[in-house]
Amino acid sequence: MVDYDPEQLLVQAKQSNRVALAKLISIVERGGGLARELTRLTWGQGEETYLVGITGAPGAGKSTLTDRLISVVRNRSLEVAVLAVDPTSPFSGGAILGDRIRMQDHATDKGVYIRSMATRGQLGGLALAVPEATRVLAAVKFPYVFIETVGVGQVEVEIVGAADTTAVVMTPGWGDSIQANKAGLMEVADLFIINKSDRDGTRETRRDIELMLEMSSFEDWIPPIIETVATGGSGIEETFEAIESHREYLERSGVGQKRREARILDELNHIVQVEINRKVDQLISQPSFSAKKVELINGDIDPYSLARELLKIEDD
């Protein structure tokens, strides 16, 4: 199984071997022991990588926008990776792969790595897999990683909200802003993009966003609202400049470091939960537990005492 030695794959991936990189992301998707080993190997690496989260309702034009942002990064001779996450689909495929095809402009460009990602119901799921995948991409020294999600559910918000800069893409019309507000996007958005802004309703959507922003509280950074027409390329440079301004703000204010720390502790928290569940599964499958189970059912031991015995917790 030389193919699946994470350490060796990581060395190869760092030498721009894209097949090795793809295998590493697959390890992350599958979870388990190899994924844990990979976390140990990549932890604390790639701090120079900047994470940009891009979210919004299906049909908002996120993929086209991402495609254009890739061009902006490439024009500056920097490499970029895109992680397209679909929490609703158990397998990579379907709508998100369709969207990927639009990024074919960059298909032959070695400086661009695009990967769809899904998890197959493993413990911890995307909450663990996405940070680990971004860390692999960071270890490989991509200066930018774009994390794109489909939909604006709670999982998606959590995922993109963990980026350094989170962009929320909307379209002219009434529904999007309400939906975004419900999903808790107002709290994670660092910039708003009204895409397809050549359509009717742009002014109304801007007003909706401004109203929601007025109801929220901010410290120093007030999320800008940028109008784009991604298909025609308008507003894209402005979007990238807004990302860079936000980056400067994060560095200057120290907020970026705080966010990074919160992200790390969130990940620890998820890992602790997953490890505990693994430990409990192990305990319960032990032969000694069968005897305890009989005692419990017979009323000879109560469930709190047994739980504490299983977990080796001291009484308080």
Added chain:
Amino acid sequence: MVDYDPEQLLVQAKQSNRVALAKLISIVERGGGLARELTRLTWGQGEETYLVGITGAPGAGKSTLTDRLISVVRNRSLEVAVLAVDPTSPFSGGAILGDRIRMQDHATDKGVYIRSMATRGQLGGLALAVPEATRVLAAVKFPYVFIETVGVGQVEVEIVGAADTTAVVMTPGWGDSIQANKAGLMEVADLFIINKSDRDGTRETRRDIELMLEMSSFEDWIPPIIETVATGGSGIEETFEAIESHREYLERSGVGQKRREARILDELNHIVQVEINRKVDQLISQPSFSAKKVELINGDIDPYSLARELLKIEDD
């Protein structure tokens, strides 16, 4: 705090002191250390108590039906407790208390104990509180405990599904059966009641239920469908007889014992989760964790190693 010594309260409650009983259920609602002590005290007691779960959409007439069933039990000179659970309301009150007023026929009857119950967002919530409350009622030797829930969401289904016999109450018309099916009620129902069966649509509702039953698989017990008009009292004796038939089936087949064991292991599982969360909270608030946190953020220790150190798990 003599008032809140669970051991003493339990002794008093067993001597038919209803104030003491009410205090015990309040302890369960609040959760925490006293509730855990109460579990230790009541565990393995009251095995002769029979639990009947009654669920169905709001407006199906569950309270009137329960009221009538109370009369049937009381006519046999047996005592009965009713636990009315409202997972949607953070406090006892509102709709469910209104419903309770209809049970005032039994308000002065010492052999009937009726209690609304809600939990205030404590760890484990209703999944822990309801089994514990029923166990308190069982320790006090009620031969029957009726557990009534409002609504047919997943939590409600879980709660009533843990009873010995689960009755699902529907009304004539199209919507209820679809709703019940969606909520997973078909898997927990031991008998179906079409209440308000003097109305149009009873035959259609019966056909819907039969169709859903045909699509399900059963071993020996096929849930009967009983037509009632609870307000007029028709079908109530038949309902109680169906509960008793199901009880005989559970005893004869051994399914009752299996269910009881599954219920106990479910409760252990919930308790293990809650205890783990408590343990992790304790660990993270320790002063020694602050130093570890800095190591983690600096990349000197990876989160899996730290999680395992926190949890004292051996590497595998």
